[in-house]
Amino acid sequence: MSAPPATPGAWRGSLRLRLLAGTLAWILGTIAVAGWGLSGLFAQHLSRQFHAELLTHLDQLTAVLAFDADGAPTLASPLSDPRTRRPYGGLYWQVERLDGRQPDGTPPLRSRSLWDGALGVPADHPADGEVHRHRIDGPDGKAVRSIERVVRPAERPQEAWRLVVAADETLLSAAQDRFTGQLLLALGVLAAGLVAAAVVQVRIGLRPLARLRDGLATVRRGEAQAIAGRFPSEIxxxxxxxxxxxxxxxxxxxxxxxxxxxxxxxxxxxxxxxxxxxxxxxxxxxxxxxxxxxxxxxxxxxxxxxxxxxxxxQVPGLRCALCPVIEGLLRVMERVHAGRGIRLRLVDCPADSFFRGEEQDLQEMLGNLLDNACKWARSQVEVQAQCSDGMLRVTITDNGPGLPEDALHAVLERGVRADEHTPGSGLGLAIVRDLAQAYGGSVRLHTPAQGGLCAALHLPTA
Structure with missing residues (x-):
């Protein structure tokens, strides 16, 4: 069964929607905070690992740095990472004088990966052995992260040399993007699982309330005198x-x-x-x-x-079958009015029709209407019952002289009689009206096209 369309503010009137909305907001908020925290922690870890790797390469560069007889810097052995020997390989290094003066005829010492470019490190003056970090523009216009250190060779303590190692920042962002994508996928699956679990939990948790509603409906329909079954300790x-x-x-x-x-x-x-x-x-x-x-x-x-x-x-759970009452009254009326030769006929009565009330009151109402019809009928009285929209409709039609339009409503009043010469007190129809209204029903009189009088009694069904 599909749920009715939600209206603005409908969640305020639904316990299920309120629980689901609160649980969903908590799940999404928690997962969003967890995703943001995990992504931040991974970014910090990745950044530390990235700079630790750069420091390793810087230490290696410092270890293999040497000087020839002319005082020009050179490497005793190439660095182990092959990216430094591939043009724009993503890992770069260079060695230069801190004061910017190179030995005569000596080109700047830098990695093959820089090709014809150079690392534009800010002109700061770190202390000997101190490591500085920078984010600068690298070759091919890509951003790189670099670290630098100033060393003084033991054989040339008067000279200060700046050693710089840099790596392409895309190496860091690519790893971060891959992790973020996998994290979003995992958190999405987790969120879907938690939402499904919340929906199932709410449905199972509120199922006793549905049973309680069904029990109340059973009592209201007259099928039980009390709510049966065991419920959770809270209910x-x-x-x-x-x-x-x-x-x-x-x-x-x-x-x-x-x-x-x-x-x-x-x-x-x-x-x-x-x-x-x-x-x-x-x-x-x-x-x-x-x-x-x-x-x-x-x-x-x-x-x-x-x-x-x-x-x-005021008593819930009352109900009585309609057809047996009508059939019993018809048998009684046949005996009471046997001398007049009136034919009483039950045209239609659904077998599953039930009146929500006392059987004695139903007999009182139908008995008065049938007796009144038999008094005025010439030869025939027909009874028909229908059930629709939660109401019973019982029509009793006779082929008597009928009533004028202005008297159809008046005869329902207490003490009013259509014919003073006919035996009666004038209270029978008034009793029917009052009893029907007490049960939330009504009684109406009208004149059919073929003549006579038709009384339509409307009562709540069980």
């Missing part, structure tokens, strides 16, 4: 507390239902006594008592149903 206390809240909530709701039942029983007993007393009497007062007792019973049932639904909505 398990949260799961235990959440399950404790769910259990406590269920306990409170169960106690509220018990109290509501007790209240209903306490109210219905005196109402029954009053109804029985009024039934044995005639007259206006007895008729009024019977009427008010019937109204009180309906009101008690109505408000108890609302209280039960409001409590049930």
């Amino acid at each position: 398990q206390p949260l799961v235990d507390e959440f399950n404790g809240v769910l259990a406590r909530n269920a306990e409170v709701v169960a106690r509220a239902r018990t109290q509501a039942g007790n209240l209903a029983h306490a109210l219905k007993t005196p109402l029954t006594v009053l109804a029985n007393a009024a039934a044995s009497e005639d007259g206006p007062l007895a008729g009024l008592v019977r009427e008010q007792v019937a109204t009180a019973r309906v009101q008690v049932d109505h408000h108890l149903a609302r209280a039960r639904a409001a409590a049930a909505v």
Whole structure:
């Protein structure tokens, strides 16, 4: 499953992105500092090695320096490095008087690698035996690094001679470039491995949170009453507390239902006594008592149903199958209205449709709608159920006289009846509306093109 496109500031709302961003920044920063440090250390090591090699060649030049009978400098033996004998070979040396005066007719003594050029060493005056380092322009316009030393021959202590050895700087930079390339490649592979390890670590580390989310979704869909399974020690206390809240909530709701039942029983007993007393009497007062007792019973049932639904909505994990409830109600309505010859038909009901709530409340809503349709139908009542976008849609259509447009909304109000001559209290549709709204649903009435009345009940699905 592909991740949703990132929006500005999205990393602030995602723990995974924040962990990955922090880890990635730390890895890249650490590797950058390590690369810079290693490159610098290698450059220092290479520079020291380069100058140590130059000093070795300078010591060798000092050791083989000799003078002939005319006082002209010469080498007792050639230097061991063949680069000094190859034109522009990269390693150079020269010998000259410190004061710049050469013996008459004697050319400057320098390596074959200099060809016709010379090393332009700055005109400083180092002490005898002292070594100076310079970065100068060498032959063919290339930069070279040089070291020099002033010596005084034992047979000519009054003469000071400057001995210079230089090497092409590209020898140093080429080695540095090769090392830098290999270092970048190695650090790149290391960074890729660390990033991959960080991604895997974050995914594995946050997997319990995904399990927790799935567990919560299971509870919300009504497939479980609590979050099941074991979680890491950092998350398990949260799961235990959440399950404790769910259990406590269920306990409170169960106690509220018990109290509501007790209240209903306490109210219905005196109402029954009053109804029985009024039934044995005639007259206006007895008729009024019977009427008010019937109204009180309906009101008690109505408000108890609302209280039960409001409590049930607060309990996660409730669910009931839709089709068995509809089929059972259809069988009941066939017996109740058997004398009218009404045909009740279930057109369609997906087998995997579930209502997220109490089965008793679902029976209350569908029972009122079916009973109302059967009262007004001439010969047929059709029921159809659909499920889409997380909602159940149950439509109950009859072929009765229907209702005018201005009465479709009014009959949903409490106590409003479409026909005062038809038995009823006018609370059935109001109860359906209130119960549906308590569950986050709705009920709507409309007149189909073929006539009659269609009631559409929308409820959340599990």
